[in-house]
Amino acid sequence: MAEKERAKRNKTIYLTENEHIYFSKKIYRSEKCNNIRIEDILNKTINNDLFDIIDYLPKQFADLIVIDPPYNLTKNFNGFTFKSSSKNEYLDYLRSWFPKIVSFLKPNGSLYLCGDWKSTSALQQIMEENLNVINRITWQREKGRGALNNWKNAMEDIWFGVKNIKDYYFNVESVKQKRKVIAPYKENGKPKDWEATAEGNFRLTYPSNFWDDISIPYWSMPENTDHPTQKPEKLIAKLILSGCPENGTVFDPFLGSGTTSVVAKKLNRQYVGIEMNEEYCCLAEKRLELADNNRNIQGYSDGVFWERNTALQIAESKKRNW
Numbered sequence: 001m002a003e004k005e006r007a008k009r010n011k012t013i014y015l016t017e018n019e020h021i022y023f024s025k026k027i028y029r030s031e032k033c034n035n036i037r038i039e040d041i042l043n044k045t046i047n048n049d050l051f052d053i054i055d056y057l058p059k060q061f062a063d064l065i066v067i068d069p070p071y072n073l074t075k076n077f078n079g080f081t082f083k084s085s086s087k088n089e090y091l092d093y094l095r096s097w098f099p100k101i102v103s104f105l106k107p108n109g110s111l112y113l114c115g116d117w118k119s120t121s122a123l124q125q126i127m128e129e130n131l132n133v134i135n136r137i138t139w140q141r142e143k144g145r146g147a148l149n150n151w152k153n154a155m156e157d158i159w160f161g162v163k164n165i166k167d168y169y170f171n172v173e174s175v176k177q178k179r180k181v182i183a184p185y186k187e188n189g190k191p192k193d194w195e196a197t198a199e200g201n202f203r204l205t206y207p208s209n210f211w212d213d214i215s216i217p218y219w220s221m222p223e224n225t226d227h228p229t230q231k232p233e234k235l236i237a238k239l240i241l242s243g244c245p246e247n248g249t250v251f252d253p254f255l256g257s258g259t260t261s262v263v264a265k266k267l268n269r270q271y272v273g274i275e276m277n278e279e280y281c282c283l284a285e286k287r288l289e290l291a292d293n294n295r296n297i298q299g300y301s302d303g304v305f306w307e308r309n310t311a312l313q314i315a316e317s318k319k320r321n322w
C-alpha cells in the first residue's frame, strides 16, 4: 500500500514511510489481560486483534455500533486472509464475538451490521439472537465485477437492531434526501411539495430502506484508500446522523481504513475503533488528521443528502451559502 505510481487526478490516500512511522505513534495498543478504561480509548484507533481485548473493554459505552466484519468470502486484508466457510461455521464465528460487542452498547443504543447476500442469513440470525431487529437496509452498490454465469453482485445488506424497542435514538430529520423533481406538479400555480432553486427543482424526502444514492469510493474521490472493502463516508454518515446524538460515542470493532471514526469526527461525535492491521490503523489516523481541516462528506451538504450526479448543484449551493 506504500507509495506507487498514480495518475495525476488520482486522489487515493496512501502512506509514505515517514507517515507510517509518524501515525503509528498515535495508535493505541493494549497489552493482554488489562481492563481498559473508556477515557484511554475515546477518540482513538486501537491496533489489536479484537479477540485479544474483547473481554477487557468497558461495558455500555457506545450510543451506536457500526460493524462491517469480514464477509463470508475469501478476502485478503493486507496479509490476513479471511476464508469463506459454510453458513454454520460463519455463524459460529459471529457467535464468538457478536454477543460481547452488544454488551458495549448503551441500554438505548443502536447497532448496524453489514454484509452481502451470502452472509446475510447468518447475520439476520445473530441479530435476532441478540437484539430487536428494526429493519434491513439494501444498499445498491454501483461497482463490482460482472460474471459470465451469474448476476453481477450489486447490493449489500445493512441490518439495523436496537437494545430497547421502546427507547432508542433515531433522528430521521437529519438524513433527509434532496431529489430532483422529474414531473414538477403545481397547484394554484405554486410548486406542490417541491422547491424551485437556482440549482434546479428539488424535493426533500424521507429516506427509505433502499439506498441507491451512494457509490463505492474510487480513485478520483478524496476519501479513497487502497483498503479492499472501504465503506463510503456518505453511507456511514447516514447511520451516524440518524443513530447517534451529537457528542455521543460511535464504536466500530472492524475499523479497516477508519471510515466510521473519520465520519464521526466530521459530524462532532466521539469514536472508538479497533483494527488489527497496523497499516490500516495508520491510514485511519491519517484520514482523522486530514479531517481536522476538511469536514466535507461527499454527497452530504447543507444538512441534506443529495442524489448521485448532483455534484454540480452541490457546488453551486455551497458557493451561494458562503
Ligand SMILES: C[S@@+](CC[C@H](N)C(=O)[O-])C[C@H]1O[C@@H](n2cnc3c(N)ncnc32)[C@H](O)[C@@H]1O
Pocket: 048, 049, 050, 051, 068, 069, 070, 071, 077, 080, 227, 229, 230, 231, 232, 253, 254, 255, 256, 257, 258, 259, 260, 274, 275, 276, 277, 280
Ligand atoms: C470489511 S473490513 C472493514 C472496512 C471498513 N468499514 C472501512 O471503511 O475501511 C474488515 C476489517 O476488519 C479487520 N479485522 C478482521 N478480523 C479482525 C480482528 N479479529 N480484529 C481486528 N480487526 C479485524 C480487517 O483487517 C479489515 O480491515
